[in-house]
Amino acid sequence: MTDAPKPKPHPNDLLKQKMATATLVRKEIFAGGRLGTFVIRPDSGARWWYQAGQYTTLGLDTPYGFVPRAYSIAGSPLDGDLEFYIALVEGGQLTPTIFAQEPGAQFRMLTAKGKFTFAHAAKRTILMVCTGTGLAPFVAQIRTLWKLHQAGIPSTYRLVLFHGAAHVDELGYRSELEGYAKTPGFDLTYITTSSRPDPARGWTDATGAGRVNELFRHVIGAPVPHGRRVAMPAGLDAEAVRALIDPAQTAVMACGNPGMIEDIKEPIAHAGITTYLVEEFWKA
Ligand SMILES: Cc1cc2nc3c(=O)[nH]c(=O)nc-3n(C[C@H](O)[C@H](O)[C@H](O)COP(=O)(O)OP(=O)(O)OC[C@H]3O[C@@H](n4cnc5c(N)ncnc54)[C@H](O)[C@@H]3O)c2cc1C
The missing domain is CATH 3.40.50.80 (Nucleotide-binding domain of ferredoxin-NADP reductase (FNR) module)
Structure with missing residues (x-):
C-alpha cells in the first residue's frame, strides 16, 4: 500500500514562514470603526529601515487562512515603530481580522519595498x-x-x-x-x-x-x-x-x-x- 500524497501547502502558508513577526503596540480606531491606525514593533528588536513612501506586506491568520496584503507605511522611518493607516473593508478577507486585534497580538510582515517616494x-x-x-x-x-x-x-x-x-x-x-x-x-x-x-x-x-x-x-x-x-x-x-x-x-x-x-x-x-x-x- 502506498501513502496518500501529502496535500501541497497553500502559497500563503509558505509565505508566512518567510515573514518576520511583529507585535501590535498601539491601535486607534475612529470614524465609527471604519478607519484605524496600527503601530507594530518588529520582534527582532532590530530597526526596520525603509524609505518614507514605501509599503510592506502584513499578514494574519483569518477565517480564510493566512492572508497577506500590502500596506503603505504611514509612520516615518525616524519614528522607530511601524505605523499603518488602514480602512476596514466590510466583507474583506484581512481587514476585519486586523481591526479585531488588540495590543500584544502578533502580525507577520515582510521588508518594505516600492518606489513611491x-x-x-x-x-x-x-x-x-x-x-x-x-x-x-x-x-x-x-x-x-x-x-x-x-x-x-x-x-x-x-x-x-x-x-x-x-x-x-x-x-x-x-x-x-x-x-x-x-x-x-x-x-x-x-x-x-x-x-x-x-x-x-x-x-x-x-x-x-x-x-x-x-x-x-x-x-x-x-x-x-x-x-x-x-x-x-x-x-x-x-x-x-x-x-x-x-x-x-x-x-x-x-x-x-x-x-x-x-x-x-x-x-x-x-x-x-x-x-x-x-x-x-x-x-x-
Ligand atoms: C501597494 C499597496 C499599498 C496599500 N496600502 C494600504 C494602506 O496603507 N491602507 C489601506 O487601508 N489599504 C492599503 N492597501 C489595500 C490593501 O492591500 C488591501 O487591499 C485592503 O486592506 C483590503 O484587504 P481585505 O483583505 O480586507 O479586502 P479584500 O478581501 O482583498 O477585498 C478587496 C477589495 O476591497 C476594496 N478596498 C481595498 N483597499 C481599500 C481601501 N483602502 N479603502 C476602501 N476599499 C478598499 C476594493 O474594492 C478591493 O477590491 C494597499 C494596497 C497596495 C497594492
Whole structure:
C-alpha cells in the first residue's frame, strides 16, 4: 500500500514562514470603526529601515487562512515603530481580522519595498493627491521632512497635499498635518475636501467640497465635469495654489482609489507636468 500524497501547502502558508513577526503596540480606531491606525514593533528588536513612501506586506491568520496584503507605511522611518493607516473593508478577507486585534497580538510582515517616494519623483514641487487611507505614504514622507526641519535640516520641497474623503471624520491625521502646514519655513499647503459635504455630519467650509480629483482639476485649471460642485476650503484660493506650480519643476503623486488616479492623468499631462507617480490600492 502506498501513502496518500501529502496535500501541497497553500502559497500563503509558505509565505508566512518567510515573514518576520511583529507585535501590535498601539491601535486607534475612529470614524465609527471604519478607519484605524496600527503601530507594530518588529520582534527582532532590530530597526526596520525603509524609505518614507514605501509599503510592506502584513499578514494574519483569518477565517480564510493566512492572508497577506500590502500596506503603505504611514509612520516615518525616524519614528522607530511601524505605523499603518488602514480602512476596514466590510466583507474583506484581512481587514476585519486586523481591526479585531488588540495590543500584544502578533502580525507577520515582510521588508518594505516600492518606489513611491519623493526621491523618485525628483522635482522641487510635489503635488500629492489621495483618497482615504491613500494618505498613508504621504504622512510618512511629510512627517519625515517635518522632523528633519525641526532638527535644523531644511526641506527643499514645496509640498501641496490634496486629501479627499466622503466625510470630515474620515480625514485622518488632520490635526498633525494642519500643524505642519502652519510651521514657519515648512512649505506645505494642505487641502482637504469632502465628497459628501453634509453639515449634519460635521462639515463646515473649513473643508473643501467635491471629489478630490475634481478639486484637483479645478486647482490646476482643468475642466470639472458638468454639474459637479467643487469648493476650496475657506481661506485657500485655487488661483493662489496654481501660482505655486511651475510644471517643469513639478511632479504629481497620487494614491488610493484607481478611479481618482485615472481621472487626473490626462489633465496632468495637459498642464505640462510630465512626472506622474501612482500607487493604486486596488484594481479598477
Ligand atoms: C501597494 C499597496 C499599498 C496599500 N496600502 C494600504 C494602506 O496603507 N491602507 C489601506 O487601508 N489599504 C492599503 N492597501 C489595500 C490593501 O492591500 C488591501 O487591499 C485592503 O486592506 C483590503 O484587504 P481585505 O483583505 O480586507 O479586502 P479584500 O478581501 O482583498 O477585498 C478587496 C477589495 O476591497 C476594496 N478596498 C481595498 N483597499 C481599500 C481601501 N483602502 N479603502 C476602501 N476599499 C478598499 C476594493 O474594492 C478591493 O477590491 C494597499 C494596497 C497596495 C497594492
